[in-house]
Amino acid sequence: MRRTxxxxxxxxxxxxxxxxxxxxxxxxxxxNATTTRCQPCTVHAQKGLFQETxxxxxxxxxxxxxxxxxxxxxxxLPPHHPTTTLALVVKVLYGTGLLVLVLLSVLFANALCxxxxxxxxxxxxxxxxxxxxTPAALHLQSKTHTMAEHLGQAIQFQTISYDANDDKHHTxxxxxxxxxxxxxKTYPLVHKHCTRHVVNDYSLVYEWTGExxxxxxxxxxxxxxxxxxxxxxxxxxxxxxxSGEIKPDASGKDHxxxxxxxxxxxxxxxxxxxxxxxxxxxxxxxxxxYLGMGHDEEIGGREGAGAIARFMEQKLGPGKSLEFLWDxxxxxxxxxxxxxxxxxxxxxxxxxxxxxxxxxVECPPxxxxxxxVLSSKTEGSPIDILSAACARLAKTPMKVTFIPVFF
Numbered sequence: 001m002r003r004t005x006x007x008x009x010x011x012x013x014x015x016x017x018x019x020x021x022x023x024x025x026x027x028x029x030x031x032n033a034t035t036t037r038c039q040p041c042t043v044h045a046q047k048g049l050f051q052e053t054x055x056x057x058x059x060x061x062x063x064x065x066x067x068x069x070x071x072x073x074x075x076x077l078p079p080h081h082p083t084t085t086l087a088l089v090v091k092v093l094y095g096t097g098l099l100v101l102v103l104l105s106v107l108f109a110n111a112l113c114x115x116x117x118x119x120x121x122x123x124x125x126x127x128x129x130x131x132x133x134t135p136a137a138l139h140l141q142s143k144t145h146t147m148a149e150h151l152g153q154a155i156q157f158q159t160i161s162y163d164a165n166d167d168k169h170h171t172x173x174x175x176x177x178x179x180x181x182x183x184x185k186t187y188p189l190v191h192k193h194c195t196r197h198v199v200n201d202y203s204l205v206y207e208w209t210g211e212x213x214x215x216x217x218x219x220x221x222x223x224x225x226x227x228x229x230x231x232x233x234x235x236x237x238x239x240x241x242x243s244g245e246i247k248p249d250a251s252g253k254d255h256x257x258x259x260x261x262x263x264x265x266x267x268x269x270x271x272x273x274x275x276x277x278x279x280x281x282x283x284x285x286x287x288x289x290y291l292g293m294g295h296d297e298e299i300g301g302r303e304g305a306g307a308i309a310r311f312m313e314q315k316l317g318p319g320k321s322l323e324f325l326w327d328x329x330x331x332x333x334x335x336x337x338x339x340x341x342x343x344x345x346x347x348x349x350x351x352x353x354x355x356x357x358x359x360x361v362e363c364p365p366x367x368x369x370x371x372x373v374l375s376s377k378t379e380g381s382p383i384d385i386l387s388a389a390c391a392r393l394a395k396t397p398m399k400v401t402f403i404p405v406f407f
Contacts, residue, residue, distance in 0.1 A: 054107060061100035068093030145246075147273050148256050150186060152244030154179065154265045155258035161226040161298040169229065176202040176295050179225055187272045189279040194291075200307035202295040208275065210287040217323035218288035220312070223267035224297035224304065224328070227260040262331050268293050290322070357393070361385045 068090050075086060131137050157179040162169040180198075184191050195207040204225075210218070230241045237257045238245050244258045260266070271291050290312070294304025312322065330346035337344055361382040366372060374380030374388060 050107075054104065057100055057104050057107075061097045061104065064093050064097030064100065068097065143273075143277070147269070148246055148254070150273065151256045151261065151266055151269045152246055152258065153182065153186075154269050155244035155256070155260050156242055157182065158242050159226045159260075159295070160229050161296050162229060163299055171226075171296075173202055173295075176225060180204065183272060187276045190272060190275045193279050194275065197311065199311045200295075200303055203304045203308055204291075204293045205308060205311060206275070206291040208285060208289040208291070210285045210289070214287050216287040217321070218290060218316075219324050219326070220290040220292050220322050221271055221326045222292045222294075222305075222328070223271060224264050224294045224301070225268055226295050226298050226304075227263065227265070228298050230259055262333075264297070264328050267328055359386055359389055361389075 071086070071093065072090050132141075157175050158172065159175045159179055160169075160171065162171050183204075190206065193208070195209070197205040197207065199205055210216075233241075235241050237247060237249070241257075241259045244256060244261075246254055246256055248254050255261075256266075275291065292305075292308045292312075294301055294308060296302070296304040316322070329348045332343050332345045334341075334343050336346065363382050363385070366381065371381050372379065372384075374384035378385070380388075
């Protein structure tokens with residue numbers, strides 16, 4: 001597994017103001033020609049400048065040291081005249097090269113050992129308490145139980161996705177249509193002010209139009225309405241996994257229980273609640289916002305997310321795209337970190353991919369009374385060769401790789 005080192009940009013680079021030669025995608029430049037970069041682009045530029053400076057200094061130090069060594073080797077110095085001009089030149093080359101190396105070491109140590117800028121624990125606690133007393137937070141807390149009830153109601157629709165090759169169970173798409181009707185009833189402002197698109201019969205896209213004349217690219221927030229089956233599972237908290245009951249856990253803290261409570265009707269209901277609340281307050285986004293909800297994510301998403309992608313491509317037109325898409329992430333969950341009792345909001349910093357491999361073995365016709373012995377990768381019975389190949393795959397998983405990303 002390749003590991004990446006976390007380091008801070010040296011302070012001498014952090015005070016540099018980077019001007020925008022062209023408009024930055026993350027902020028709108030005003031009339032002032034010296035509009036600076038937004039914070040993420042500034043940090044990226046600072047890191048790029050530091051890396052280029054480091055490379056230049058390293059090249060300079062190496063050049064000076066090699067030049068001194070070359071002069072000393074090609075032009076022998078008189079043994080009893082250390083103060084000659086040539087000797088002084090060699091000393092200057094060596095000394096300057098060593099000074100540059102010392103500077104490189106200081107910069108590297110500063111970048112590697114200095115803590116990245118951030119708030120202390122006490123400062124974060126103070127900000128948290130300050131936020132909890134703001135009107136927005138108090139308003140959110142007053143609606144907590146209502147939002148929980150809405151999530152419980154959404155869970156009651158059994159929008160289960162079954163694989164197409166499952167002969168015993170079949171997806172009941174009527175449940176999705178019932179959920180659609182519940183959205184319309186529960187969130188009237190969303191359906192009054194946003195344009196609702198039904199994609200491929202069962203997926204949904206809501207379009208919240210931004211301010212007139214705004215040229216920013218739109219973005220999309222996304223979730224999926226379907227859930228995985230409940231087969232052969234023992235539910236201890238509730239008798240019916242589609243009841244959506246609000247019940248306390250062992251610690252006495254209330255939770256919404258049911259299939260989809262964290263994957264992923266919580267996100268679908270959450271976005272609907274946010275849209276409805278913002279519309280109620282009179283808010284209007286500067287740019288256009290889309291809310292997408294697929295209906296078959298649990299079995300691949302080809303008919304849901306895939307159809308939504310094609311719909312958006314056609315709607316936005318040639319050469320245009322969303323600036324970004326915000327899909328599901330992890331949860332705010334208790335007990336995930338040992339020794340930390342408070343809930344933790346887990347942030348996705350990487351993604352696990354997958355690959356499907358189909359193995360085939362072709363051999364000459366053989367008789368079971370004289371089965372060949374597996375003697376190499378290509379000699380033996382088809383079952384032996386295929387089993388050996390599967391075993392080799394299991395023993396050689398792909399390595400984990402972390403690739404830094406800048407925002």
